[in-house]
Amino acid sequence: xxxxxxxxxxxxxxxxxxxxxxxxxxxxxxxxxxxxxxxxxxxxxxxxxxxxxxxxxxxxxxxxxxxxxxxxxxxxxxxxxxxxxxxxxxxxxxxxxxxxxxxxxxxxxxxxxxxxxxxxxxxxxxxxxxxxxxxxxxxxxxxxxxxxxxxxxxxxxxxxxxxxxxxxxxxxxxxxxxxxxxxxxxxxxxxxxxxxxxxxxxxxxxxxxxxxxxxxxxxxxxxxxxxxxxxxxxxxxxxxxxxxxxxxxxxxxxxxxxxxxxxxxxxxxxxxxxxxxxxxxxxxxxxxxxxxxxxxxxxxxxxxx
Amino acid sequence: xxxxxxxxxxxxxxxxxxxxxxxxxxxxxxxxxxxxxxxxxxxxxxxxxxxxxxxxxxxxxxxxxxxxxxxxxxxxxxxxxxxxxxxxxxxxxxxxxxxxxxxxxxxxxxxxxxxxxxxxxxxxxxxxxxxxxxxxxxxxxxxxxxxxxxxxxxxxxxxxxxxxxxxxxxxxxxxxxxxxxxxxxxxxxxxxxxxxxxxxxxxxxxxxxxxxxxxxxxxxxxxxxxxxxxxxxxxxxxxxxxxxxxxxxxxxxxxxxxxxxxxxxxxxxxxxxxxxxxxxxxxxxxxxxxxxxxxxxxxxxxxxxxxxxxxxxxx
Numbered sequence: 001x002x003x004x005x006x007x008x009x010x011x012x013x014x015x016x017x018x019x020x021x022x023x024x025x026x027x028x029x030x031x032x033x034x035x036x037x038x039x040x041x042x043x044x045x046x047x048x049x050x051x052x053x054x055x056x057x058x059x060x061x062x063x064x065x066x067x068x069x070x071x072x073x074x075x076x077x078x079x080x081x082x083x084x085x086x087x088x089x090x091x092x093x094x095x096x097x098x099x100x101x102x103x104x105x106x107x108x109x110x111x112x113x114x115x116x117x118x119x120x121x122x123x124x125x126x127x128x129x130x131x132x133x134x135x136x137x138x139x140x141x142x143x144x145x146x147x148x149x150x151x152x153x154x155x156x157x158x159x160x161x162x163x164x165x166x167x168x169x170x171x172x173x174x175x176x177x178x179x180x181x182x183x184x185x186x187x188x189x190x191x192x193x194x195x196x197x198x199x200x201x202x203x204x205x206x207x208x209x210x211x212x213x214x215x216x217x218x219x220x221x222x223x224x225x226x227x228x229x230x231x232x233x234x235x236x237x238x239x240x241x242x243x244x245x246x247x248x249x250x251x252x253x254x255x256x257x258x259x260x261x262x263x264x265x266x267x268x269x270x271x272x273x274x275x276x277x278x279x280x281x282x283x284x285x286x287x288x289x290x291x292x293x294x295x296x297x298x299x300x301x302x303x304x305x
Numbered sequence: 306x307x308x309x310x311x312x313x314x315x316x317x318x319x320x321x322x323x324x325x326x327x328x329x330x331x332x333x334x335x336x337x338x339x340x341x342x343x344x345x346x347x348x349x350x351x352x353x354x355x356x357x358x359x360x361x362x363x364x365x366x367x368x369x370x371x372x373x374x375x376x377x378x379x380x381x382x383x384x385x386x387x388x389x390x391x392x393x394x395x396x397x398x399x400x401x402x403x404x405x406x407x408x409x410x411x412x413x414x415x416x417x418x419x420x421x422x423x424x425x426x427x428x429x430x431x432x433x434x435x436x437x438x439x440x441x442x443x444x445x446x447x448x449x450x451x452x453x454x455x456x457x458x459x460x461x462x463x464x465x466x467x468x469x470x471x472x473x474x475x476x477x478x479x480x481x482x483x484x485x486x487x488x489x490x491x492x493x494x495x496x497x498x499x500x501x502x503x504x505x506x507x508x509x510x511x512x513x514x515x516x517x518x519x520x521x522x523x524x525x526x527x528x529x530x531x532x533x534x535x536x537x538x539x540x541x542x543x544x545x546x547x548x549x550x551x552x553x554x555x556x557x558x559x560x561x562x563x564x565x566x567x568x569x570x571x572x573x574x575x576x577x578x579x580x581x582x583x584x585x586x587x588x589x590x591x592x593x594x595x596x597x598x599x600x601x602x603x604x605x606x607x608x609x610x611x612x613x614x615x616x617x618x619x620x
Contacts, residue, residue, distance in 0.1 A: 016618075059448045060441060060619040077448045085445045091438040095321065107312040108446045148442075 005069075006156050006187035007034035007057060012066035014052050026052040028211035030066070034189055034204075039182045041198040041219075042191040043293075044208030045301050050191040051088060053208075054160050058085055071156055081109065084154035086162060090145025094134030098125060098144050101133060102151060111151050119147040124173065138165030146177065157181060159190045163197055175201050199293040209301045223291045231272065233260040234285035241281050248275045261289060306456070309447055314460035322429050323464075326422055330472055338479040341407075345487040346400040356394035363388035402488025405497050408480050409504060412473055416508035416568050419472075423465045423512035424536055427519030430461055432529025441619055450615050458520055458607060465516045466509040473505045507568055507592070514564075514599050521606035524614050560602070563595035570595065 009032035015025045027049040034040045044050045055061040057068050059076035071079045092101040102116045120126045123143040128136065136144065142165055149157055163174050171194070178188050179201050192198050198205065199219060206216035215222050232255065235241045242252045242260055250272060251263045264272060266288060273283060317323060346352075389397070434440045440453075447453055484490040522532035540561065547555040548562060556562045570592035 016620075055618070055620065058445055060444055062618060080446070080448055083445075087441050087445065089438070091442050093316070093439060094437070096319065104312045104316065105442075105446055107308040107315075108443065110308045 004036060005033045006036040006071060007032065007040075007189060008067075008069040009033075009053065009057070010067050010069075012053065012056060012068060013064045014049075014056060014061060015064050025211055027056070027063075030208075030211065030213055032206055032213060032216065034187065034206075036187050037182065037185055038203035039178055039188040039190065039201050041202035041205035042189060042208070043193075043195065043198060043205055043297055044191075048208040048301070049211040050208055051160055054085075054087060054158055054191060057158060058083075058087065060087070079156075081152060082155045083158060084149030084152045084156070085158040085160075086145045086149060087160050089138075089161075089164065090141055090148065092133045092141070092144060092148075095132060097130045098133055098136070098140075098147070099129040101144065102147060105148055106151055109152055111153075115151055115153070119150040122150060123147045123177070139167060139170050142166055142174075143170070146174065154186065156187045157189065159188065161192055162190055163192060163194050171197060195292070195294040195297055205293070207297055207300055214300050215296075219293065223293065223296055229264065229266050230289040230291075231262045231264055231269065232285065232287050232289050233262050233272065233276075233283065234258065235260075235276060235281050235283050237281050240279070241276055244276060244279050244281065245272065250275075259285065306452055309452060309456040310459060313456045314464065317430055317460050317464055320426070320430060320433075322426050323468075326426060327468060327472075330422075331475065334472065334476045334479055338476075338483060341402060341480075342483045342487055344400070345402040345483060347487055349395055349399060349401060351400045352395050352398035353391070355398040356391050359394045359397070360388055360391050402480075402483045404480055404484030404488060404490045405492040408477055409501060411476065412501065412504045412508060413568050415473075415476075416469075416504075416511050417564065419469055419508060419512045420515040420564060421540075423469075423515035424519040425533060426465065427461045427516035428523040428532040428536070429519075429529045431457055431520050431523035432527070432532055435523075435527040436529065444619055451611060454520075454524065454607075454611050454614055458517065461516050461520060462513040466513045469509040469512040470505045473508060477501065504568075510596070511564060511568060511599075514603050517603035517607055521603070521610040524610035558598070560599075563598050567592050567595040567599060 009030050012027050012030040012032075013025070014027040015023045018024055030049070030053060032053075042050055042053070052061060056063050057070055057076070067074055070076060071082055073079045076083075092098070093104075096104070099116060099120065102119065103113055105111075106113050106116060117126070117129075120129045123146045125140065125143045125147060128140060133141065133144065142162060146159075146162065149159065157178075159178075162178075163171055166174060175197060178190065182188050182201075182203070190198070190202075202219055204216070204218050205222055206213050207222070208214070233241065233245070233252070238254070238258065238260060242254070245252045245260070245262055248271075250268065252260045255261050262272060269286060273286060276283060434443070443453060444450070447456075481490075518536065519532060522535050523529055526532050526535065544559050544561050548559050
């Protein structure tokens, strides 16, 4: 029976000793629960501890403290055949063809070699399968990495920046592929900097900062941390409009594009219009603000002024 | 584990360094064979002119100044010096290819370069995997690090050992026509072939020892260049220095001396004479001790490499 959570991380701490310098804490008491099934985004700025966490999950790095459980097991070798992973940039033997690299991995993982052609087809790399990997573009290497992950027919996919180097068409293909995999009942755990992509495909996310998880849960819930509903207001006398709305109880801020961000419930649209009209300020635009994951991410990680 | 072993064996056989060095070794054997064929001669009489010249020069030298002084002292020339006969001098300049002696001595001499080549090939086999980051990929497929290391050690050692034997067998085959057409092939008995096979086996074991050191150091350093550097510093600097310290007391424990002994021992001295019925062959130094010592070094280094590989993070 499948466990409720595909990944469970409890009080994970990882520090690295550095010569002649103080200890570096990469992950600091991380708690994470990734539900089985669906796509889970693992976000955070560079150096926030994402890759270290992934390496801990895959047994490449030993936690200083805390525990990681993957598919119900704290001993990764027990579940290795059920987990497909890419850590940072996928690496292969440059002198071998893509097909040969996959055949070697199939041999290591004792996976039938007959699966190789199928996964090459699935990532649209069949035509270049017999070319040497050193001639591949970054995007092709990413596809080959995805093919290697799929070779095991895994229940859980742990992917560190799987969309790096892909062109827009490639991004869409990977997005569709990951969504299909999740729809097949697999769990996809991805770390990515492409927040728009993450928002499009993820069911849940966790946001890391300085080794800690500062927000996690379903995407809609995480988006709420931005502070509820807001409107974008555009009018001729913007400074006066801001003053009027603030006095009327609708906190407003300049957005920087000749518009205001006005915090108010969705039902307040009419009252905002009326309030401004009473002061002879006539709106040119009034629309609900779309909250992006990027905005939330930047706000939470403190990278926005 | 079988799949992992086979995958690593395939990877090892596909390595460019292994293939290039293998081809160069074959070309070197053929080239040396051709050179020796051209330089050698079927007949002993080919060295007659040089032999005659040597004997003449010898007699002339004895007949000059020093000889007079010897005579004044009451000694004859024959008492203190003698020139070789032309027959003896011919053997000194013998251009015939002596198949059995040359094949044995060449095997012993070539074993040492092969030790260093095996070291370098094995070190690059592991070091390259760290350099490219492929070790991370491998460990996400087989996280048990003991198995991963073992799957590198076993194919590398077996393939290099086999390659050394094949190379020497090829050399022995290349030398046969030279012996037949440009020299002598006496002594090609079962005993000779047994002895030669023993030398091949030793050379293979020495190459396998070199490969163990290469893999061990590359695993510890996670880098090919560092492993080669450590190897070079030890063999070219530390080993010679230590071998001369404290009247050579470290010598029996050092790498190079043991390698030479492992390849050249046993040294046997014949004491007595068969005519008197007291002839005894005494083994002065056997190859057993160096073989055991080198094996302990190899196992020790691989154990240290495994302990480090198991304990350290892969970042």
